[in-house]
Amino acid sequence: MSAPTRDGGAIADGHWHDTTHHRKGFFTDTSICIGCKACEVACKEWNRNPQDGTFELLGSSYDNTGSLGANTWRHVAFIEQDSERIEKARESGRKLVNLGMPSIRPRTDESAGAQPLDGALGAAASGSSGTAGDANGLPSTPPLGIDLLAPGALEPSDPENIAALDTTPPDTADFRWLMSSDVCKHCTHAGCLDVCPTGALFRTEFDTVVVQNDVCNGCGTCVAGCPFGVIERRDDGTINTPTDRDDRKAADMDVPNKNTANKCTLCYDRLVEGQEPACAQTCPTQSIKFGDRDDMVSQAHARVADLHAKGLTEARLYGANPNDGVGGTGSVFLLLDEPEVYGLPPDPRVATKDLPGMFASAGVAALGMVAAAGLAFLGSRR
Amino acid sequence: MVEDVEFTSYYGRPIVKAPPWGHEIALYLFLGGLAGGSTLLGLGAQFTDRPGLRIASRMTAITATGVGGAALVADLGRPERFINMMRVVKVSSPMSLGTWILSGFGVGAGVTFAIELDRVTGEKLLPLGPLRRLLHAMETPAALESALFATPLAAYTAVLLGDTAVPTWNAAGRNGLPYVFVSSASLAAGGAAMALAPVRETGPARLLALMGAAGDVVAMDRMKKRMHPAEVDPMEEGEPGHKLHRAETLLIAGAVGAAAVEVGARVFAKKLDGGAGSGSGLGAGSGLGSGRRSWKTRAVLRAVSVVSGAALAAASAYTRFGMLEAGIDSTKDPRHVVEPQRARREARRAAGITDDSITTGV
Ligand code: SF4
Ligand code: SF4
Ligand code: SF4
Numbered sequence: 001m002s003a004p005t006r007d008g009g010a011i012a013d014g015h016w017h018d019t020t021h022h023r024k025g026f027f028t029d030t031s032i033c034i035g036c037k038a039c040e041v042a043c044k045e046w047n048r049n050p051q052d053g054t055f056e057l058l059g060s061s062y063d064n065t066g067s068l069g070a071n072t073w074r075h076v077a078f079i080e081q082d083s084e085r086i087e088k089a090r091e092s093g094r095k096l097v098n099l100g101m102p103s104i105r106p107r108t109d110e111s112a113g114a115q116p117l118d119g120a121l122g123a124a125a126s127g128s129s130g131t132a133g134d135a136n137g138l139p140s141t142p143p144l145g146i147d148l149l150a151p152g153a154l155e156p157s158d159p160e161n162i163a164a165l166d167t168t169p170p171d172t173a174d175f176r177w178l179m180s181s182d183v184c185k186h187c188t189h190a191g192c193l194d195v196c197p198t199g200a201l202f203r204t205e206f207d208t209v210v211v212q213n214d215v216c217n218g219c220g221t222c223v224a225g226c227p228f229g230v231i232e233r234r235d236d237g238t239i240n241t242p243t244d245r246d247d248r249k250a251a252d253m254d255v256p257n258k259n260t261a262n263k264c265t266l267c268y269d270r271l272v273e274g275q276e277p278a279c280a281q282t283c284p285t286q287s288i289k290f291g292d293r294d295d296m297v298s299q300a301h302a303r304v305a306d307l308h309a310k311g312l313t314e315a316r317l318y319g320a321n322p323n324d325g326v327g328g329t330g331s332v333f334l335l336l337d338e339p340e341v342y343g344l345p346p347d348p349r350v351a352t353k354d355l356p357g358m359f360a361s362a363g364v365a366a367l368g369m370v371a372a373a374g375l376a377f378l379g380s381r382r
Numbered sequence: 383m384v385e386d387v388e389f390t391s392y393y394g395r396p397i398v399k400a401p402p403w404g405h406e407i408a409l410y411l412f413l414g415g416l417a418g419g420s421t422l423l424g425l426g427a428q429f430t431d432r433p434g435l436r437i438a439s440r441m442t443a444i445t446a447t448g449v450g451g452a453a454l455v456a457d458l459g460r461p462e463r464f465i466n467m468m469r470v471v472k473v474s475s476p477m478s479l480g481t482w483i484l485s486g487f488g489v490g491a492g493v494t495f496a497i498e499l500d501r502v503t504g505e506k507l508l509p510l511g512p513l514r515r516l517l518h519a520m521e522t523p524a525a526l527e528s529a530l531f532a533t534p535l536a537a538y539t540a541v542l543l544g545d546t547a548v549p550t551w552n553a554a555g556r557n558g559l560p561y562v563f564v565s566s567a568s569l570a571a572g573g574a575a576m577a578l579a580p581v582r583e584t585g586p587a588r589l590l591a592l593m594g595a596a597g598d599v600v601a602m603d604r605m606k607k608r609m610h611p612a613e614v615d616p617m618e619e620g621e622p623g624h625k626l627h628r629a630e631t632l633l634i635a636g637a638v639g640a641a642a643v644e645v646g647a648r649v650f651a652k653k654l655d656g657g658a659g660s661g662s663g664l665g666a667g668s669g670l671g672s673g674r675r676s677w678k679t680r681a682v683l684r685a686v687s688v689v690s691g692a693a694l695a696a697a698s699a700y701t702r703f704g705m706l707e708a709g710i711d712s713t714k715d716p717r718h719v720v721e722p723q724r725a726r727r728e729a730r731r732a733a734g735i736t737d738d739s740i741t742t743g744v
Binding site: 059063067069085095098194216217221224226227228235258259260304305318319320324326335338340343344348352355357366372375 | 389397401418422426429430457464472475477481538541547552556561563568586588589593720724737738740741742744
């Protein structure tokens with residue numbers, strides 16, 4: 001399979017091949033994430049990833065993990081926002097809609113965001129958002145800053161009931177807590193994969209991007225190649241088994257795959273067995289959905305249309321556009337604010353797209369150097 | 383620019399990660415350029431009969447290749463798996479191409495070095511027997527072969543840095559870093575030869591260094607002007623800023639010195655020629671045959687040549703260390719990632735392109 005690259009710049013990326021499998025991916029719907037970090041834990045356990053950091057508190061809300069890295073392949077971000085910021089997010093999201101996305105539907109005017117989008121909503125009925133039933137009858141009252149609904153838990157058209165929910169923070173309109181489970185994007189044009197000199201990184205039959213840790217020599221080029229700061233070389237880390245009851249100290253175990261690059265494998269080992277990734281399977285709210293990437297993208301479109309219909313114009317998709325700088329991501333996200341608020345790059349671009357131009361100038365530069373050397377000898381003839 | 387500079391970051395944490403590249407890689411960037419430039423000088427010296435320059439350049443080239451290659455391996459997480467680089471040839475990976483360039487370069491550089499070593503030791507050290515003639519017959523092919531890889535070796539490291547998500551490197555790579563790097567390689571090689579070979583033979587080295595210095599200043603300036611301010615900042619602030627500034631100072635001082643030596647060498651050409659009997663260029667001030675005054679002239683020129691050559695080589699090293707560290711610094715503050723990315727996205731939107739954002743409203 002191949003994804004369109006508008007400027008045709010990406011070269012030799014990823015070894016796309018025709019396979020019997022559909023491309024797999026995630027749709028991480030942050031609007032229903034409750035920040036339980038079950039995904040982080042499940043990923044750690046399944047992949048036996050070593051400890052990250054020294055358990056210090058980071059002073060960043062409930063996030064004491066920090067970021068994705070060699071030992072952390074799922075990372076839940078926590079962001080606390082006041083009403084002013086919520087308003088800004090809503091405004092920036094509205095602007096996105098007004099920019100128009102020709103591939104999806106024609107440009108609409110300002111008010112369109114508040115109206116049901118028939119086509120998309122129809123799709124929502126088959127999505128897992130559980131909110132499609134009464135979409136047309138939504139009230140235009142100021143909506144909550146965050147949609148805390150687990151699938152099917154409540155009728156979203158009834159704001160009174162939502163307010164009565166235990167899990168809803170008080171004064172939701174003035175304050176919100178964003179939670180988002182970040183992960184490797186499994187890019188269509190993956191910078192990490194393109195620059196790997198050993199072939200340790202490869203594209204699987206599920207069109208995911210995986211490191212072969214027995215091949216990787218830890219050169220670290222992929223770390224610089226990833227526009228999302230995902231992959232990292234595992235230089236330290238310790239696994240501590242629970243303290244033994246027989247009064248023995250926690251044992252330091254070997255760190256697996258030390259000094260090689262590590263990142264989310266999209267649970268390749270589970271996928272080949274027909275299983276779901278550990279993080280998606282454990283997610284209690286289905287904030288992390290796993291499936292064929294095409295399905296994920298259409299679910300994402302349905303969900304964002306749904307939220308927009310409710311006036312939550314801060315909702316937007318991240319990675320669902322095949323024209324973006326990485327050709328779209330395998331892991332698609334629904335965000336409730338600008339990407340940089342979550343620590344995501346606002347306009348990532350795989351450096352491979354710049355490569356032909358760089359090679360060209362390197363070629364000219366190299367010829368210039370030959371010419372300079374030639375001139376140097378001609379100029380000092382004796 | 384229609385750019386909203388204010389943004390909320392995620393607790394100020396980095397968005398992209400710096401690669402685990404330490405001083406070894408900076409050293410390699412410098413030595414790769416030095417080796418490439420020196421090989422060109424060695425080839426030219428061979429053809430123009432400058433034995434001192436030839437030997438000095440080839441010794442420099444092989445030393446730089448050896449040390450640089452070792453530095454490259456040492457910086458790997460798993461140095462024993464270096465050979466895995468040879469599993470594939472991958473055009474999308476400058477690291478892969480670079481490994482092949484370095485290997486190809488090393489072959490010719492190694493052969494020419496062996497020949498020089500054999501000559502210097504009076505054709506006694508290596509027990510070659512009849513193979514000696516074969517070895518010496520390989521001189522020109524080997525010199526040409528390594529020269530073929532020399533400029534790619536000097537230039538590709540700019541692409542290696544540029545082909546990353548590290549904001550300062552990527553922007554530099556897109557805006558002429560290869561020109562900076564080949565210029566830097568030229569002045570490093572010229573400088574090293576000026577320091578190691580006799581003045582009367584290093585005319586080409588001085589000219590190459592001077593052209594390199596001019597190229598470096600012009601290319602660096604142009605590059606910075608074309609980059610986004612948030613991508614340039616790491617090159618001007620902190621330790622990388624100091625290093626790049628020091629590089630500039632040393633470069634100008636070295637270039638002035640090189641120009642002075644060049645003028646002196648032309649003015650006092652007779653005295654230099656008169657004094658040069660021996661072909662060995664590695665020692666300072668060769669030949670004591672002619673008068674006291676020409677000896678003094680030669681000594682002064684030689685001293686200035688050594689000092690300014692060393693300054694030029696140091697300038698190149700500082701440029702490489704500065705550029706490497708500036709890139710690593712640029713990953714630390716998300717501002718360097720977000721501001722340029724937002725600016726380019728807004729620029730595209732202003733130009734009417736609205737369908738290529740990673741963030742979509744529907
Ligand atoms: S997000 Fe980074 S690590 Fe993941 S596939 Fe894309 S480039 Fe590679
Ligand atoms: S660190 Fe490993 S996976 Fe990353 S580019 Fe180097 S060899 Fe490839
Ligand atoms: S897919 Fe597997 S490896 Fe990737 S984050 Fe989820 S649990 Fe971890």
